[in-house]
Amino acid sequence: ADLSGSNNTKTKNSKVISAKNFDGNYIHYGVREHGMASAMNGLALYSGLIPYGGTFLIFSDYCKPSVRLSALMGLKVIYIFSHDSIGLGEDGPTHQPIEQLAGLRAIPNLNVFRPADINETLECWEVALKSDKTPSAMALSRQKLPYINPVLSKENKCALGAYQVNITSHASKVTLVASGSEVELALDAQKKLKIINIDSKVVSMPCQELFDNQPEKYKKEILDPESTIITIEAGCTSSWEKYVGKKGAVLGIKSFGESAPYKEVYSKFDLTSDNIVALVQKIIK
Structure with a gap:
């Protein structure tokens, strides 16, 4: 939702869908968090694709009705919520999430992940991709974090x-x-x-x-x-x-x-x- 660069959700393999060309895999939603989440539900219901989209965790409140429906309908939708705490610093209290994680955790049938390093992030992604009837929310930090587990374990x-x-x-x-x-x-x-x-x-x-x-x-x-x-x-x-x-x-x-x-x-x-x-x-x- 207008934060591709900040969320790191756009990769070198992303091809933008436009009004004149639907041969792509990436949608620029603009500042439309609720619309983005609603569209992802539709994609999961209709296309058999695994949709994921990103915004800051503070803006998950704008997505909340659609996140709730993802859980209610048991859809494989993945939400990327970066800038997940006071760790984003100078942006201040308007952008620092406090109650958002607790609110997401209160939704039935929603897995809320908050990994501690890159290896935990990979493991959480693996779980999310295998969760056919449960949507996932990934809460990721803005600040750099050290390795908690230097070596990726064989067991998730x-x-x-x-x-x-x-x-x-x-x-x-x-x-x-x-x-x-x-x-x-x-x-x-x-x-x-x-x-x-x-x-x-x-x-x-x-x-x-x-x-x-x-x-x-x-x-x-x-x-x-x-x-x-x-x-x-x-x-x-x-x-x-x-x-x-x-x-x-x-x-x-x-x-x-x-x-x-x-x-x-x-x-x-x-x-x-x-x-x-x-x-x-x-x-x-």
Whole structure:
């Protein structure tokens, strides 16, 4: 929806469809998010193609009625929602999504993916392409992210919704759960916790919907009920509260964002590894 360059949804193999030439595979919708999403539903229903389209996550609200219909009709439609958090920085609170992820996760039969690096993104794409009766929403960062998994594993771990990224001791009683760009923060906090002799496990949860549908045995293996669970995501916390129990905590954002370089904005909302360490110390003290 008028954001091809920013969303990176247009590839070298894209050929634009025009009024005079329908021999293509790419449509310039203009600033018409709802129209784009509606057209993708039509393509999925009629043509047998797999339509995908992109915009900023903040503008997913304009797509929402059609996203809901994608889920209701069980269509293989893929939504690319980039610029997924306060990480977009200077654009400010009008463009920084806060409640959008929680709203999308509330839609039945919609898989909402928020991968932490390029390898998780590939795994999430694989799941989306194989999900014949469930649409997918991909929430992707604006800022560059490091590799969480330097080597692409043979097993698609994201297909399970959540998985263990790293653990400093199997006797650990602290679990840090994060999605997307905040997995990096969790891993940095884990290193600092180890220095002060607090062992922990870091879990990446790119898709809550897939994780919630796993067997209870797997869910308890990943999120030990006896562990102190802290969830970390740069957005509304409502969809995370079900995971932390009575002694855990949710770290997120409960107000609109701020206009500043993204690292300053993260610091403003206490989304730093130092604050995660302090929170762990406070809870387990």
